[in-house]
Each structure stands twice: as C-alpha cells, then as structure tokens.
Amino acid sequence: MSTLNGKMAVVTGGGRGIGKAIALTFAGAGAAVAVAGRNRAALDAVCATIAARGGRAVAVVCDVADAAQVYAAFDTARAALGPCDILVNNAGVTYSARFADTDDALWDQVVRVNLHGAYYCCKAVVPTMIDHGGGRIINIASMAAVVGMPFSVAYSAAKHGLLGLTRSLALELQRYHITANAICPAWVETDMMAGAIDALVEKTGRSRDEARAALLARGGQQRSISPEEVAVAALRLAGPDGATISGEAIMLQ
Numbered sequence: 001m002s003t004l005n006g007k008m009a010v011v012t013g014g015g016r017g018i019g020k021a022i023a024l025t026f027a028g029a030g031a032a033v034a035v036a037g038r039n040r041a042a043l044d045a046v047c048a049t050i051a052a053r054g055g056r057a058v059a060v061v062c063d064v065a066d067a068a069q070v071y072a073a074f075d076t077a078r079a080a081l082g083p084c085d086i087l088v089n090n091a092g093v094t095y096s097a098r099f100a101d102t103d104d105a106l107w108d109q110v111v112r113v114n115l116h117g118a119y120y121c122c123k124a125v126v127p128t129m130i131d132h133g134g135g136r137i138i139n140i141a142s143m144a145a146v147v148g149m150p151f152s153v154a155y156s157a158a159k160h161g162l163l164g165l166t167r168s169l170a171l172e173l174q175r176y177h178i179t180a181n182a183i184c185p186a187w188v189e190t191d192m193m194a195g196a197i198d199a200l201v202e203k204t205g206r207s208r209d210e211a212r213a214a215l216l217a218r219g220g221q222q223r224s225i226s227p228e229e230v231a232v233a234a235l236r237l238a239g240p241d242g243a244t245i246s247g248e249a250i251m252l253q
C-alpha cells in the first residue's frame, strides 16, 4: 500500500512504542518520515529499519517540552525531507500518584510534554501547511482525554487540553484543507502500560497478571491494544480516506 507516496510526516516520540509503530507504518505506506524524540540511539534504530526497507527517514533529536528545540528540529526535518504534510503528536508521559502527592514540578512536566509539546509542533508546521494548501494533524491523546483518570490527574487534564486543541484547530483550519483529529486509545502494550502495571504492583502488592487485569477492567477493555493497531488508525487519518475526517476523537478499545 503506497497511500502516503510523496508525503512527509513528522512523528514525535517515534523511537519506541506507539510512535515507532506509526513511523514504520507511514514509511511502509510511502511517506518520508522525520522521527523525533530525545533518545538519539532509538531514533537512529527506527530510521535504519526504514532505510533497510527502502524508505526515507531522518532522526531529529528534541525535547518537545522545549519550544526552541522543537523549532530547530522541525527546521532540520524540513531541510532533510521537505515540508511537513502530516504531523503526529505522539510524544507523551504519564505517572501514577495521588493528587495530594502531585507536586508542582510533576504537574508542570506532564502538562508541558503532553500539551505544550503538541502546541509547539503545531506552531512549527501549520503556517507551511497553509502555504501548501493542506495537511493532517494527528494527536495521540488517550481515553483519559474524554474521561477522568484517578492517580494521573495532570495527565488527564493535559490530554483533555490536547482534545480541545484538536477540536479548535479542526474548526479554524478547515478552510485550508488541514484536518486535525485525536486518537484516544485505552491501554496499549508499550513501556507506558508496563510502567502503570509496575506502579500498581508496587502500591497494591498484586501480581503482575492481577494488576494488568485491573488496569484493563478500569478501561472497560476485553484486551490490550497493540501499537500497530493504533498505527492503522493513524494511517487512515493520514491517507486519502482521512481527507474529510476532522475534529474527531477516535476511541480505540
């Protein structure tokens, strides 16, 4: 399938987990991919896999919470692969703590990465997308963007904010043929889910299997989702089928 031939995509947090699956899927569909994140070795490994499969990719190191780093990284990506047609705001962090134990620094870091980071990346690409007559913005939010999440209040607040950013951009940018959508998965099998299981084991003394079952039950899930299943949803939004879909919060269960 070459539905993204000739397109350039930026995927933040592309070195592992959901972002890696999206980067590989988009490259497999023909896109040139700028793989962004903080860990150079992980980004290089994803780019090497894409190159070995005959695709084009460049690693761009940046902390999405730092505006200057984001703007420099997008300049690097554009110089290497051309203007961005598809932005995937995937970089994210979560944590597990009672609200009473959530200090200002933790709140600030979680909101900066999950919300400010997406804002900086949108600022970096929207003017060019307008100039080029269109684009796709895909924000990897969470089920926690539409329902509250105990013990992760800052995360849920940031993801609710990300959904507001998505819906507002969708309305403002529709005249420029730029779509903006959020994908809102329940639990996905990545380091993030493993960390949540570890935290539950530590706090409750449950076994890992019990903790996993409790997390899935909390999300009303029959099973966990794979990163590749999230990538399939992202590909649909990025490709021709996604041209008329905007302002949506797509729930994955």
Ligand SMILES: NC(=O)c1ccc[n+]([C@@H]2O[C@H](COP(=O)([O-])OP(=O)(O)OC[C@H]3O[C@@H](n4cnc5c(N)ncnc54)[C@H](OP(=O)(O)O)[C@@H]3O)[C@@H](O)[C@H]2O)c1
Pocket (backbone or CB within 6 Å): 012, 013, 014, 015, 016, 017, 018, 019, 036, 037, 038, 039, 042, 062, 063, 064, 065, 089, 090, 091, 092, 093, 094, 113, 140, 141, 142, 143, 184, 185, 186, 187, 188, 189, 190, 191, 192, 193
């Ligand atoms: N796993 C789930 O159950 C689940 C469910 C719903 C939504 N999500 C969302 O899906 C997205 C991806 O999560 P995941 O499960 O793949 O998590 P993950 O395995 O923990 O990966 C997180 C990714 O975000 C990057 N990242 C974190 N902080 C960053 C920063 N300050 N600057 C740049 N990159 C940063 C990481 O890159 P580094 O290598 O630089 O750390 C990594 O690539 C997140 O937005 C998450 O909130 C996950």
